[in-house]
Amino acid sequence: MTIEAVARPIGLAKPRLRKKTAENTGLNSAAGHVVMVLLSLVCLLPVYWMVATSLRPANATFETSLWPTSMSLDNYVYALNSIPIVRMLINTVVISSVVTVVQLFTGLLAAYAFARWRFRFDKLVYTAIALTWLVPFQVVMIPNYLLVAKMGLLDSVVALILPHFASALAVMLLAQSMRGFPKEVIEAARMDGARSWRILWEVLVPNLRGTIASLAILIFISTWNEYFWPLLLSRTPENSVIQIGIQMFMTSEGTAWGPLMAASTMASLPILIIYVVLQRQVVQSFMKSGIR
Known part of the structure; x- marks a missing residue:
């Protein structure tokens, strides 16, 4: 009797508990x-x-x-006539695309070396690369400027690309992803006669597309928004980027807010179009790679 009396209220309380949980x-x-x-x-x-x-x-x-x-649309007409916005946008697209491709290429090569090979002082070298990620680019801008000046590349698109040939973030992120890749698959490829170059491009890269895609998006946007380095090197608007063009509407005499906002809108359009077209791929790539 006692067991039944105790069991009945407990049995009756379950639906209420589930209902409250659902609410x-x-x-x-x-x-x-x-x-x-x-x-x-x-x-x-x-x-x-x-x-x-x-x-x-x-x-x-x-x-x-x-x-x-x-x-x-007067602000857009004024902005287009005041500075070569189209040329600046083309320069920015070219620079961002080249930097993204080059950083992914060098990052993949370095990451594969750190993830799959063991050599003397490998951990020390990896730590040194990781520490460079903590150093702001503004700290090394002057040495880079002196190097570019001695090479005779001032006021050129090439000079805006050279300091960005390697990325510590790309090396670290890709190295961690490669270390988590199943070793059995790589060993099976080696047994089939595949060398390191083929393993990297035919085994690892296709299976790390999510990480590579998310990293490419981060590099492209970061390069697109770069301001201080182009400001230091640029001498003519034709060899500059869109971020410098936007700044040209801010002078000591005042700020032309209408044309400034028009130029900013045109500078934002390529990024917005890329996101709208590749929205699903962008979200999936960040989810698969674990970047938040």
Whole structure:
């Protein structure tokens, strides 16, 4: 009798407990969605304000209304006529693409060496490379500038690419991914007669596409947003990048906010188009590679 009396309330309490758990889960999910929507609005508001300001005429630049009372493309026309934006965008695309490809190539070679080979002072060399990642680029800008100047490459697109031929982040990230790759697969490839070069490009690289894709996105965006190095080297707008072009609308006489926002919008368009077209691949690559 006692066992039955105790068992019945416990059996009746289970549906209520499940119901409360489901309700709590639903509330937490709804609260999470509300927070995400608010954060999305906070992130999108500056972008929207940039585009809206670029469409306002000169006499309405400082309007506080969310929607422009009148729209005009004069700011875009002024920006295109003031500086060679198209040429700067092409330079930026070329520099970002070349740097991304070169850093991935050198990173793959170095990562394979650290992950699969053992040599004297290998850990010391790897630690030294990792420490260079902690040094801001502004610290080594002057030595790089002197080196580029002695090579006679000032005010050239090549000079903007040379210091970025290797990336400590690429070496570390790819090395960790290769160390986690199953050794049995590599040994099987070696038994089939494959050498290191073939193992790297036919075995490892196809299976590390997620990591490589996410790393390529990070390198491309980082290079696209580079400002201080081009500012130090550039002498003419035709050999500069879009970030320097945006800065040209900020002078001692004042800031031309309308053309500045128009140039910023045009500078953001390539990145936005890449993200919209490759949205699914971008998200999947970051999820597979573990980058957050």
